[in-house]
Amino acid sequence: GQQLNQSPQSMFIQEGEDVSMNCTSSSIFNTWLWYKQDPGEGPVLLIALYKAGELTSNGRLTAQFGITRKDSFLNISASIPSDVGIYFCAGLPSSGSARQLTFGSGTQLTVLP
Amino acid sequence: KAGVTQTPRYLIKTRGQQVTLSCSPISGHRSVSWYQQTPGQGLQFLFEYFSETQRNKGNFPGRFSGRQFSNSRSEMNVSTLELGDSALYLCASSTRHRGASTDTQYFGPGTRLTVL
Numbered sequence: 001g002q003q004l005n006q007s008p009q010s011m012f013i014q015e016g017e018d019v020s021m022n023c024t025s026s027s028i029f030n031t032w033l034w035y036k037q038d039p040g041e042g043p044v045l046l047i048a049l050y051k052a053g054e055l056t057s058n059g060r061l062t063a064q065f066g067i068t069r070k071d072s073f074l075n076i077s078a079s080i081p082s083d084v085g086i087y088f089c090a091g092l093p094s095s096g097s098a099r100q101l102t103f104g105s106g107t108q109l110t111v112l113p
Numbered sequence: 114k115a116g117v118t119q120t121p122r123y124l125i126k127t128r129g130q131q132v133t134l135s136c137s138p139i140s141g142h143r144s145v146s147w148y149q150q151t152p153g154q155g156l157q158f159l160f161e162y163f164s165e166t167q168r169n170k171g172n173f174p175g176r177f178s179g180r181q182f183s184n185s186r187s188e189m190n191v192s193t194l195e196l197g198d199s200a201l202y203l204c205a206s207s208t209r210h211r212g213a214s215t216d217t218q219y220f221g222p223g224t225r226l227t228v229l
Contacts, residue, residue, distance in 0.1 A: 042117075042203050042220035043156075053200065088156065092216060100146065100158035100169050101205075101218060 006089050006104025013079055014112050021087060021107045022073040029091035032065050032072040033101070036084045047074070047088075079111050115140065117206050117221035125227045131192040134224045138185050138206030144168075145187035146218060147179060150201040159202075162187050163209050191226075199228045 006023045013019055023032070031050055035043035047058050049065035049072060056063055062075045072089055089104040118137045126132050138145050146169075147159040158171040162181035185206075188198045191198055205218035 019205075031216065035220070040201075040225070042119075042222045045217065045219060048217045090156075100171060101148075101156075101159075102162060103156040105155050 004104040010108040012110045019076040022066045023089035023104045024071040026103035028069040033090045034063050036086045081111050084111050119221040119224050126194050127229050130194050134189045136187045142206035143185050144207045144209035146205045147189050148203045187196045194228045196228050201225050212221035
């Protein structure tokens with residue numbers, strides 16, 4: 001089945017630093033989504049990408065839909081303590097009517113003061 | 114606009130029992146998908162309901178079932194609970210526009226199920 005490889009698995013950074021994480025897939029996706037999840041809560045949508053090559057920003061967050069449709073990255077600039085959490089990429093496939101999201105394994109972000 | 118709501122938030126059951134979880138989607142959203150999240154397996158798709166019909170199903174045993182009502186609210190049922198069913202169960206809603214190949218899913222806070 002489809003798999004998403006998300007890296008890095010975890011990151012420890014200083015407050016104020018920039019962060020970059022990415023996801024790659026073995027197959028093509030029509031949509032890439034980036035979510036953040038706090039402990040005990042559901043994932044919260046950060047950015048949605050719908051077109052290959054699309055670059056979208058949401059405040060200090062920027063994400064891109066790879067040109068090959070098989071990858072995406074998320075950048076966080078000038079990190080702050082509330083950025084702590086687990087970041088997931090998720091993709092919706094391009095084939096058929098399948099609507100299920102395939103998730104990456106997550107990037108645990110820790111921001112040190 | 115209110116977000117996706119799930120009830121209950123926490124549940125403790127014993128092996129062999131059954132459980133029903135509820136999800137109310139965002140107003141106007143007609144598709145509800147269910148996911149299981151565990152530390153070992155991550156987020157895995159269970160099934161999707163749209164217009165009261167199951168449209169997609171993940172690779173889970175038949176003990177996991179669901180349904181959707183005419184108001185788009187959805188329930189998920191797990192019968193004959195096993196220890197391995199302990200997880201955070203998440204539902205997500207989307208508009209699922211006809212003919213659209215893109216869609217965005219918004220998640221609820223989840224139901225934490227513990228099986229003893």
